[in-house]
Amino acid sequence: MxxxxxxxxxxxxxxxxxxxxxxxxxxxxxxxxxxxxxxxxxxxxxxSAEGAEEGTKRLxxxxxxxxxxxxxxxxxxxxxxxxFQKVRDEVELCFRLAGGKDCEFGSECRYTHDVSAYLAAKPRDIHFPSSDDLSSDPPFVRLPDVEMSEEGAETTNSLDPTTTCPVFQRTGECRHGLKCRFLGSHVKRKDNGELELVVDEDKKARVAAAETEVNFIDADTLRKIRTKKYPHPIADAYLKEIQNAAADEKKAESTPEAATEAVTVNGSEIEAQPSGSAAAATKTEEDHSQDDTPDVPLRFVEKKRLHWSGKTYLAPLTTVGNLPFRRLCVDYGADITCGEMGLAMSFLQGSKEEWSLVRRHPSESIFGMQIAGSKPQLLVPAAEIIGRECAGNLDFVDVNCGCPIDLVYKTGSGSALLDAAGRLGKIIVGMNKALGDIPVTVKLRTGVKDGKNTAHKLMPRLAPEWGASAITLHGRTRQQRYTKLADWDYIKQCVEAVRAREADEHLPPVPIFGGGDCFSAEDYWHKMESYGVDGVMIGRGALIKPWIFTEIKERREWDISSRERLDLVRKYAEYGLNHFGSDTAGVNTxxxxxxxxxxxxxxxxxxxxxxxxxxxxxxxxxxxxxxxxxxxxxxxxxxxxxxxxxxxxxxxxxxxxxxxxxxxxxxxxxxxxxx
Known part of the structure; x- marks a missing residue:
């Protein structure tokens, strides 16, 4: 056939x-x-037949x-x-006690302090296989003998001393202690019969920098954000500035003699002082020259440049693009990674889940986070807090102007910003001020409606007028959602429009990435050579085959074996346990x-x-x-x-x-x- x-x-x-x-x-x-x-x-x-009997007419x-x-x-x-609900232990042990610490709540603690009862009810340890335990023949994973060792039998029926804890193996310590589902690999019995957690101090010190995730936001900071006690003076000043500018503009429309002249500084419009008698009246009313003001923000030309040409870029992906998946893609050759899209409103509400999206693993050499929002009043304060809390551990912040889903679009966020250039400009300018030297990038679609592409008009304005440091264009409209092939000819047209303005105004080129349908090394390099882009952002291709980045780097199509793919799954599980935890809840997350x-x-x-x-x-x-x-x-x-x-x-x-x-x-x- x-x-x-x-x-x-x-x-x-x-x-x-x-x-x-x-x-x-x-x-x-x-x-x-x-x-x-x-x-x-x-x-x-x-x-149904029942429906027909009830008089339902066949449609x-x-x-x-x-x-x-x-x-x-x-x-x-x-x-x-x-x-998805969290799966917890049948008997919940106090996490302080589980980690070998004293519990300050004592008998009033809501969790049990009876270690013996906890271990008696705890399911048997999980065996985590090594790469050598994998096979392409059933049962695919080789397990050790189910009979327990003498040491294990003396301790408890739940322990398996033959297992390996992925967290302990990587870091020299398991933060879940007795609650770990791989406990047998890092516990021993003391002379008095009690269990003692094992810590490999040498490994713990040696790998700390390489294995410790960064951008962890503590509970006290989240509480300040949630209760609106976290200061963001740069955002406040900027929002007041654009509010005053809007008020002056409205006043000028009604009283032309008091009109002001706008000047452009670093891509943003700043209102000049009114002239003549109006100016004198303004100075007489109030003098703010001695007021405290926030530090002068960096100018766009002082932002660190992004040298991304030729680098592989893993797209921000909702749900699946989490930290363990990004680590996996980095192992296979991804150079630039971006966290899942977070909502500015949720960041400002101090959502623990939203703030977890900024977490970064040290293996991510170039890492950014993506944020979505509808107006400067949300995005600029959120950007200032993010910039302060993640200083030194964030390489860029990406503004989402492409998300097509109704939940985002109908709030004026995501791809809705494609039809709101003025608002988008204020957002990018304000975020640039608030983020200091952290660059702002923009990801967008070709337009909102089919047959009405607008990106070629918008993209040339992003860098010179508003200060975007890099641009990614997904070659579909919002209306197309995820169907039909990406329009790479239009992506090329947009790249040429940006490059033409840069040449006319003698501006340094910003990196431009295209996106859509890339699924092989041959396709990647064809797009690189034919459409003028500095790189190709990869989304679905990486979800289906995370090793696509290896194919791109080595310019080959990899006929990966089933055993190699199973080892990839094992590695994902290992990274997941290190990130989500090795206790019952972490295992099932x-x-x-x-x-x-x-x-x-x-x-x-x-x-x-x-x-x-x-x-x-x-x-x-x-x-x-x-x-x-x-x-x-x-x-x-x-x-x-x-x-x-x-x-x-x-x-x-x-x-x-x-x-x-x-x-x-x-x-x-x-x-x-x-x-």
């Missing part, structure tokens, strides 16, 4: 690996978003489609079908995000199975078998198999734990979260 017999848009898999020539069904986006547009739980199903296909569309619109963005990652990675079709190279990101795979059983398992679209894979590294999933895939983001032709 030749690939020519396959339906158009189907991955050209060699006949000997095909199970069916029909492409797999696209996952149901509506179900993932919690829509109620399904009858009897099935998409586009006909009314035509067009009518059903219209109803489904109305329901989708009603529930869009709600994601009601996805609920890691499991959740590992399954999220697998919900993309299953879409990879090994290039050794293809008749034609390079692979294309929008080709849909028919059902196929791999070259070995592990390769077949890794290609399974069944989320139960993703959970099964997680259990190889994180132990059995608790009965109370479930995983609902984020269908909108793992559907073919989608790119959820990449604004």
């Amino acid at each position: 030749a690939s020519s017999t396959l339906p158009p848009g189907t991955a050209p898999i060699k006949p000997e690996f095909l199970i069916s020539v029909q492409p797999r069904d696209v996952p149901d986006d509506d179900a993932a978003e919690g829509s109620t547009s399904h009858v009897n739980g099935r998409p586009n199903a006909a009314p 035509s296909g067009a009518q059903r489609k219209k109803l489904a569309k109305e329901e989708r619109k009603k529930h869009r963005g709600a994601n009601k079908g996805r609920r 890691t499991r959740r995000y590992l399954c999220e990652a697998l919900s993309f990675q299953y879409r990879y079709v090994p290039i050794g199975l293809l008749e034609q190279w390079p692979p294309r990101i929008n080709d849909r795979a028919p059902a196929f078998r791999g070259r070995d059983e592990l390769e077949t398992l890794l290609a399974s679209p069944d989320s139960r198999d993703w959970v099964k894979i997680s259990e190889m590294f994180l132990g059995p999933a608790p009965e109370s734990w479930t995983f609902t895939p984020k269908h909108k983001s793992n559907a073919y032709g989608s790119e959820e979260g990449q604004g």
Whole structure:
């Protein structure tokens, strides 16, 4: 069977690996978003027999489609079908006691201090395999003998001295102490029979700088932000400045004789003093010359330049683009990483979850965070706090002008800013002032509506007028969302528009990255050589195959083996445990995000199975078998198999734990979260 017999848009898999020539069904986006547009739980199903008996009229296909569309619109963005609850220990041990410390609350502590009772109820330690324990043959992970050692039997039935704690192995100490699900690797029995935690002081000191995450915001700081007691004088001064400018402009419209002249300084408009009698009256009314003012902010020309040409850039990705995933991509060659999009409003509300998005691992050599908001009053104060709290550990702050989802767009944020150039300009100028020497970058789409691209008008203004230090253009409109191919010819047109203005005004060039559909080394270098960009931001390509950065660096298509891919999963689990924790809650949070990652990675079709190279990101795979059983398992679209894979590294999933895939983001032709 030749690939020519396959339906158009189907991955050209060699006949000997095909199970069916029909492409797999696209996952149901509506179900993932919690829509109620399904009858009897099935998409586009006909009314039930019961419904017919009740007098329900059978609907035509067009009518059903219209109803489904109305329901989708009603529930869009709600994601009601996805609920993730923390899984906790059956008996909860005091975390202070678990870490070998005294609890100041004593008998009034809400958690148990009975270590024996806790260990008796605690499930057996999880065995975390090494790379050498992996195989492409079932059961894929080699486990040690289940019989416990004499030492383990003497201690407690929950301990497994043969296991390895990924946190202890990396850092020389496990912060979860007795609550660790890999406890047997870092505990010993004292002479009095009690357990004592082991700490490798040499390793702890040696690896501290290389393994300790930065940009950790403490509870006291979050409380100050939440209660509006955290000062942001630069933002306050700037917001007052633009408020006064707006008031003066309004006054000038009603009284032309009091009009002011605007001058441009460093790309921002500053109102000059009124002339004549109006100026004299202003000076007489109030003199602020001796007032305290914030330090003079850096001018744009003093900002540190971003030398990003030719570097690989991992896109900011909602949900999946967390710190463990970014670490994985860095291992495979990503040079620039950016945290998940955070909302300015949530930063100003002191949200612990939002502030966790700025966390950085030392392996991320160039790291930035992305922020979304609708107006200067939100973004500028948030930027000032971020700049102060993350000083020295943040290389850039990216303004999201591309997120297409309704939840963001309807607040005036994300891609809504594409049609609000004046407001966007004030935002970028203010953030530049507030962030000091931290550069501000901008990520945008080609426009809001199909057929009405506007980026070629907006992009030439970003750097010279407002001070953007780098630009990324995703080659789709907001209306396209994640469908259709990216328009790289238009990206080239926009690059040329920016370069023309830079040449006319003798300005230094800013880095410009394009984005959309890059899925192979050949495609990456073709885009680099043909469209004038300094680099290509990679989103979906990295989600499906994180090793794409290795392919790009080595200019080859990597026919990665199933065992190498399983080792990648093991490494993700290791990074997840180090970030989220090795206790019960951390293990299952890691499991959740590992399954999220697998919900993309299953879409990879090994290039050794293809008749034609390079692979294309929008080709849909028919059902196929791999070259070995592990390769077949890794290609399974069944989320139960993703959970099964997680259990190889994180132990059995608790009965109370479930995983609902984020269908909108793992559907073919989608790119959820990449604004």
